[in-house]
Every structure is written in structure tokens, then in C-alpha cells.
Amino acid sequence: MDEIAPxxxxxxxxxxxxxxxxxxxxxxxxHCRLQNxxxxxxSDLPNRWRELDPRQSVVAICHHGLRSHYAAExxxxxxxxxxxxxxxxxxxxxxxxxTEMPRY
Numbered sequence: 799m800d801e802i803a804p805x806x807x808x809x810x811x812x813x814x815x816x817x818x819x820x821x822x823x824x825x826x827x828x829h830c831r832l833q834n835x836x837x838x839x840x841s842d843l844p845n846r847w848r849e850l851d852p853r854q855s856v857v858a859i860c861h862h863g864l865r866s867h868y869a870a871e872x873x874x875x876x877x878x879x880x881x882x883x884x885x886x887x888x889x890x891x892x893x894x895x896x897t898e899m900p901r902y
Contacts, residue, residue, distance in 0.1 A: 800870075802857060802882040804894045816855035816882070821869040826861065830888060830900045840865045847876055855880040861902075862887040 802810070810816065818835035820827055827837040838846050840860070850856065856878060858866035863886055870881045884891065892899040 800882050801863075801885045803885045804891045807857060807884060807891075808895050814855070816857045816880070817850060818857050818859060819850065819869065819873075820859045820888075821865050822860050822888070826902070829902060830892065832859065832888070832891065835859060840869055843869055843872055847873060850878070852876070852878045855882075857882045857884055859884045859891075860887045862889055 815834070818832050820831055820835045820837050821840040821843060822837070823839050824837065827835075831837070838849070850873070852873075856870075856873060858870040858873070858881065860866040860869070863883060866883045866887060870883045873881045886893075888899075889901060892901045
């Protein structure tokens, strides 16, 4: 599984932003999220993945990186070539990048 660290993602967002797919539940997404991310809970992904363009670069995000790992693998199996998993999830993003972001 290809991973991207929070600092790498931060740099990438400034130059060639990928599509950010947050696979956490709605209540988690409401609590905190990365700007411009799309919320598709992991349980909805099998029914909603066609909303995404397989030609675009995608970064899957969850709380700690496990659900997003499964989401990235699912997207790969459905023809997405450029899929990365955010290492440590939104929790590590909040710890390293947006330290004012609420954590849970």
C-alpha cells in the first residue's frame, strides 16, 4: 500500500492537490476534516466510488489510517491507479500540521 505522510501531503496540496476522500463516518467528518475533502464513509464506498474520477490522484483519509487503507485498496481494485493512504490519518494531520484542529 502506498502511503503519504502528513507533511508530504501538506506540500502536495500546495502544488498538485489530489482528491481527498475522507472515509470516516459523518459525525467524525463534521467534528474535524481537511479543507476540500469529500466525505464518503467506508460503508458507502461500494455504492459511491463512481462519484470519483479514476484518472485523478486520490488520498484516502480516516481517523488513524486503517479504514482509509481498506478504501485505497478497494479503489485500486476498481481501476484507480494513483491512490495513497494518509499515514496516521486525520489524527496525525492534527498532531503535525493543524495543531488547532479538534482531536478525538
